[in-house]
Amino acid sequence: QVQLVESGGGLVQAGDSLRLSCAASGRTFSSYAMGWFRQVPGKEREFVTTISRSGGDIYYADSVKGRFTISRDNAKNTVYLQMNSLKPEDTAVYYCAAATRYLVPSSAREYNYWGQGTQVTVSS
Secondary structure, eight states: OOOEEEEOOEEEETTOOEEEEEEEOSSOGGGSEEEEEEEOTTSOOEEEEEEOSSSOOEEEOTTTTTTEEEEEETTTTEEEEEEOSOOGGGOEEEEEEEESSOSSOOSGGGOOEEOOOEEEEEEO
8 A cells, every 4th residue: 555645736837847746655665656647627637657666667648758757766755747848738637646567557547546636737
């Protein structure tokens, strides 16, 4: 069992940057692949990025490639999402998630644990 708590969301202007953090409880953080998803009202949760247990494998959605960077610090039980060059279409609730069985899972159904989400709003 792992509990995930996101932080770092907020209201920014287009072109600005934000860094989201996701702190995990427990002593087995390094055994989970971690991912970030986002969701806007009325739409399905959308994959953003994922990182393997060791951090050696990373995968991004095309919509964020080159602008967002995922990283993890297993000593701090934390995964990060650095978001640069933000666009209004990046506005969403951002969720971090942990997966026990896959290397770099990109589907929400492959994740076992979810945080409560943090709101990111990008104004034009």
